[in-house]
Amino acid sequence: MSELAVQLFESGAFGEAIWATVYMTVLSTAIAYLFGLPLGTLLYATDRGGVMQCLWLNRVAGTLVNLVRSIPFIVVMFAFLPLARAIVGTSVGNRAMVVLLVVAATPYVARMTESSLKEVDAGVIEAAKAMGASPFRIVVKVILPEAKPSLIVGAVISTVTVIGYTAMSATIGGTGLGQIAQIFGYTRNKQDIVWLSVLFLVIVVQVFQETGMLVARLTDKRLSAGRKNKKTEKIPQNGN
Amino acid sequence: MIQLQGLSKIYPSKNGPVAALRSVDLTVADGEIHGIIGASGAGKSTLVRCINLLERPTGGRVLVDGEDLTRAKPARLREVRRKIGMIFQNFCLLEQRDVAGNVRFPLELAGLKRGKADERVKELLSLVGLTDKIGAYPSQLSGGQKQRVAIARALATGPRYLLCDEATSALDPATTASVLNLLKDINRTLGVTVVVVTHEMKVIEKICDTVSVIGDGTVAESGAVSEVFADPRSSAARELILPEAYRVGKAAEGEKRIRLIFDGERPTNAPIVSSLSLDLGVPVNILYADTRLIDGRTVGQMVISLPQGGDLSEKVERYLTGKEVRFREEN
Numbered sequence: 001m002s003e004l005a006v007q008l009f010e011s012g013a014f015g016e017a018i019w020a021t022v023y024m025t026v027l028s029t030a031i032a033y034l035f036g037l038p039l040g041t042l043l044y045a046t047d048r049g050g051v052m053q054c055l056w057l058n059r060v061a062g063t064l065v066n067l068v069r070s071i072p073f074i075v076v077m078f079a080f081l082p083l084a085r086a087i088v089g090t091s092v093g094n095r096a097m098v099v100l101l102v103v104a105a106t107p108y109v110a111r112m113t114e115s116s117l118k119e120v121d122a123g124v125i126e127a128a129k130a131m132g133a134s135p136f137r138i139v140v141k142v143i144l145p146e147a148k149p150s151l152i153v154g155a156v157i158s159t160v161t162v163i164g165y166t167a168m169s170a171t172i173g174g175t176g177l178g179q180i181a182q183i184f185g186y187t188r189n190k191q192d193i194v195w196l197s198v199l200f201l202v203i204v205v206q207v208f209q210e211t212g213m214l215v216a217r218l219t220d221k222r223l224s225a226g227r228k229n230k231k232t233e234k235i236p237q238n239g240n
Numbered sequence: 241m242i243q244l245q246g247l248s249k250i251y252p253s254k255n256g257p258v259a260a261l262r263s264v265d266l267t268v269a270d271g272e273i274h275g276i277i278g279a280s281g282a283g284k285s286t287l288v289r290c291i292n293l294l295e296r297p298t299g300g301r302v303l304v305d306g307e308d309l310t311r312a313k314p315a316r317l318r319e320v321r322r323k324i325g326m327i328f329q330n331f332c333l334l335e336q337r338d339v340a341g342n343v344r345f346p347l348e349l350a351g352l353k354r355g356k357a358d359e360r361v362k363e364l365l366s367l368v369g370l371t372d373k374i375g376a377y378p379s380q381l382s383g384g385q386k387q388r389v390a391i392a393r394a395l396a397t398g399p400r401y402l403l404c405d406e407a408t409s410a411l412d413p414a415t416t417a418s419v420l421n422l423l424k425d426i427n428r429t430l431g432v433t434v435v436v437v438t439h440e441m442k443v444i445e446k447i448c449d450t451v452s453v454i455g456d457g458t459v460a461e462s463g464a465v466s467e468v469f470a471d472p473r474s475s476a477a478r479e480l481i482l483p484e485a486y487r488v489g490k491a492a493e494g495e496k497r498i499r500l501i502f503d504g505e506r507p508t509n510a511p512i513v514s515s516l517s518l519d520l521g522v523p524v525n526i527l528y529a530d531t532r533l534i535d536g537r538t539v540g541q542m543v544i545s546l547p548q549g550g551d552l553s554e555k556v557e558r559y560l561t562g563k564e565v566r567f568r569e570e571n
Contacts, residue, residue: 121332127332130321130325134314146334148336221335221336221378
């Protein structure tokens with residue numbers, strides 16, 4: 001290992017970088033969901049045949065989402081830096097980065113949400129309609145709860161995508177593992193530092209991925225109902 | 241009372257409009273179990289889904305207790321839907337809610353307090369015989385149990401009507417029988433009017449009072465089950481009710497075929513065919529015979545073939561009329 005790498009370890013720079021990456025990722029994904037979840041639900045519900053079909057609104061929202069989605073993140077960063085300055089008062093550092101990450105992640109989250117909601121069985125929605133549920137109630141009490149496991153999986157995928165974005169934000173002053181890889185590894189040509197950053201990034205991704213999937217699995221009553229209700233399961237079936 | 245008047249449903253398609261229903265008139269009286277039977281694609285599912293407007297008809301009126309639902313405002317329609325329960329072939333339970341949560345769902349929609357709702361849930365589960373499954377999730381239940389939960393859920397708000405869209409089509413025969421018994425019980429004890437859509441004759445035979453046969457998007461025939469099943473007149477009904485074995489080839493030139501109808505009103509224990517043969521000296525050939533039990537009555541038919549020659553058929557017909565046997569000439 002190069003001397004510089006050892007120094008980075010001893011000074012706690014790696015630890016700080018991991019923390020910065022995790023912090024930026026979690027915070028920006030959370031905020032992205034704050035906007036993206038309702039936006040995705042809107043995309044789903046207003047679509048043709050949706051519970052609140054409203055095609056013009058669907059088209060406006062869809063176009064907006066596609067517009068931002070079609071800009072590569074690195075360009076999003078340059079384009080929305082003034083917005084970040086307007087919102088958090090600065091265009092450098094992680095607070096500004098969070099704004100940019102939210103801008104890029106929100107449309108992504110919206111599409112993830114939309115696709116999760118589309119998985120909900122149309123029959124269940126119809127049954128709720130037959131019971132006299134209003135469109136709003138159907139969304140809140142049927143569609144979102146039924147899509148929960150899929151939404152969690154979507155959140156995991158979105159989070160991992162945001163981790164990738166955080167690394168890219170190093171190019172305009174974001175911190176974290178991406179920055180270490182860039183300024184200590186790439187700029188000073190220390191390949192071992194690049195690989196150490198890779199290693200830590202892989203670990204961070206793995207942790208998010210595995211815990212997320214575990215939560216999704218545990219909360220999915222279609223799969224894990226037996227875990228919580230072992231007793232019920234053991235009662236012999238009554239013929240019908 | 242449910243009245244469908246001049247109901248039509250036309251779907252646009254690439255090859256021009258397709259009529260799923262054309263000018264259907266149908267009345268379901270209070271307290272009865274009405275069956276709607278038809279071959280697949282006949283439009284029977286569309287028909288039942290028009291009753292609670294899950295499918296919006298393109299023409300005609302849907303009157304429930306005299307109110308035209310096609311003109312009802314969305315809020316009013318939701319209100320009316322609470323007195324029309326519905327169950328489906330695929331059960332359509334909320335997979336992420338347990339049994340209690342599923343049955344409670346319509347009560348939540350109705351704004352019932354949690355404690356009251358839980359009490360009602362217990363009542364309903366005991367009605368359908370699933371008290372021990374209160375905390376189970378749908379994925380842990382068998383098909384029959386899921387349908388029982390669906391029935392409990394459909395009955396939660398105390399509806400006057402229950403629509404069953406192929407509710408037993410995904411179940412095995414024994415389970416089907418137990419679910420049908422439950423539906424009949426509910427009809428008899430709670431006075432809920434039940435509309436049953438099915439492609440299975442057995443379902444109609446077992447629980448329905450009246451039946452409508454749907455063919456080609458319209459009501460081909462309607463009436464008491466024993467009557468329609470004993471003597472189906474429309475081609476749609478005949479194709480459905482008279483099994484394939486009945487349509488044994490074409491009659492030969494000059495051959496006369498007569499269908500004897502046992503409608504359960506007249507005695508069936510008299511040896512009609514052999515006495516016919518003995519008394520008239522006519523060699524009768526039995527082509528097909530079948531009986532079934534409907535509502536405790538033996539209903540069935542027998543097709544006999546008479547040899548060619550003179551006024552033989554006239555003699556036979558006079559003889560059958562004298563014996564008070566219902567019959568119909570076939571060809």
